[in-house]
Amino acid sequence: xxxxxxxxxxxxxxxLFAFYAPRIQAMLMKSGAAGEIAEDLAQETLIAVWRKxxxxxxxxxxxxxxxxxxxxxLRIDRFRKDRRSQLHQVYELxxxxxxxxxxxxxxxxxRESRVRAALDGLPAEQIxxxxxxxxxxIAHGExxxxxxxxxxTVKSRLRLAMARLREFLGDGT
Amino acid sequence: xxxxxxxxxxxxxxxxxxxxxxxxxVVVAAHVSLCAHCRATVATFEQFAGxxxxxxxxxxxxxxxxxxxxSRIDADAPAAPVAWEAEPDCPLVLxxxxxxxxxxIGPGLYWRGADVPSGDGTRVFMLKAAAGSSMxxxxxxxxxxxxxxxGAFRHDLGRYGPGDFDEADDSVDHTPFVEEGDPCICLVxxxxxxxxxxxxxxxxxxxxxx
Numbered sequence: 001x002x003x004x005x006x007x008x009x010x011x012x013x014x015x016l017f018a019f020y021a022p023r024i025q026a027m028l029m030k031s032g033a034a035g036e037i038a039e040d041l042a043q044e045t046l047i048a049v050w051r052k053x054x055x056x057x058x059x060x061x062x063x064x065x066x067x068x069x070x071x072x073x074l075r076i077d078r079f080r081k082d083r084r085s086q087l088h089q090v091y092e093l094x095x096x097x098x099x100x101x102x103x104x105x106x107x108x109x110x111r112e113s114r115v116r117a118a119l120d121g122l123p124a125e126q127i128x129x130x131x132x133x134x135x136x137x138i139a140h141g142e143x144x145x146x147x148x149x150x151x152x153t154v155k156s157r158l159r160l161a162m163a164r165l166r167e168f169l170g171d172g173t
Numbered sequence: 174x175x176x177x178x179x180x181x182x183x184x185x186x187x188x189x190x191x192x193x194x195x196x197x198x199v200v201v202a203a204h205v206s207l208c209a210h211c212r213a214t215v216a217t218f219e220q221f222a223g224x225x226x227x228x229x230x231x232x233x234x235x236x237x238x239x240x241x242x243x244s245r246i247d248a249d250a251p252a253a254p255v256a257w258e259a260e261p262d263c264p265l266v267l268x269x270x271x272x273x274x275x276x277x278i279g280p281g282l283y284w285r286g287a288d289v290p291s292g293d294g295t296r297v298f299m300l301k302a303a304a305g306s307s308m309x310x311x312x313x314x315x316x317x318x319x320x321x322x323x324g325a326f327r328h329d330l331g332r333y334g335p336g337d338f339d340e341a342d343d344s345v346d347h348t349p350f351v352e353e354g355d356p357c358i359c360l361v362x363x364x365x366x367x368x369x370x371x372x373x374x375x376x377x378x379x380x381x382x383x
Binding site (some may be wrong): 010013014017018020021022023024025026027029030031038039042043046047050051060061062063064065066067068069071072073075076081082084085086087089090091092093094108111112114115116118119127130131134135136137162165166169 | 182183186187189190191192195198199202205206212213214216217218219220221222223224225226227228229230231232233234235238239241242243245246254255257265266268269270288289290292
């Protein structure tokens, strides 16, 4: 990311593109975007990454989290049903001007290792329910139908996963 | 500022994912902008989402996608970020939306609407209540999420000061009481209607229509 920000390094950009564009596209398709729109949005996301590279702050977010937020905001903007919608701007507004943690540097890295530990410790079926419920915004009843499991199981998996996350992530600080 | 009431993890997860209804998101954003603790939680869910992206099995890109991106990266200059400014009394998160004027709706009580779209009929408005006043006793026909911006109120579940987030739904029936000191200003996302109780409430109801 530094290479992109400082030297406008195209080789670094190509690497980033090769890794993230197909994965962002996959994520967007999972959350209901048609193939072509997901392709466009994935491309837009990586172009925005190039342009915003200078404002990327490694203390605040890892590259993957930062790219996720860019894709999220572009998706919201693209899919707004109401032209009065400004939600993507609300997310932009929340970006703090500078890093908040007093000792700076390690916050994002620590967060990443805690999230990794949480993900590694969660059964795949629980991760799937979290993914469907929050990131793909599927109602619990529909999740039950899709996975062929009782509604109560969906709820208990979600509850277990959130409790586990909370345990791994401490107070979220 | 000591914030003691926060949105639940499920709400923050949906907010971080970008799947929460816009009207609700605005009130959550107002809280998050005031609460370092919840900013960290949101960042954690964003990291979680980023990790899921890393672990996703890649989709097939269309041929020439990278070249198309490369040809676009220096074609047009990036748009300058918008420098939003909030109206007086309003939180910054309302800056992108049209906001009405304060309207008197009852003794010591003012209402100010914000034009925030919602997919599920949730409306966003600000309420200002005089210090020492009590809000009409009321119930809800849907969710009512409140972020205190100034002053403080109390009800059965505790004291709510600046930054505090109050989550009520149709199971909650309460009479918030505004503390002495500053008038209390809140940002509210409300679904359905407020159901006022008692004689004063019933007299106000047709008039307030909140």
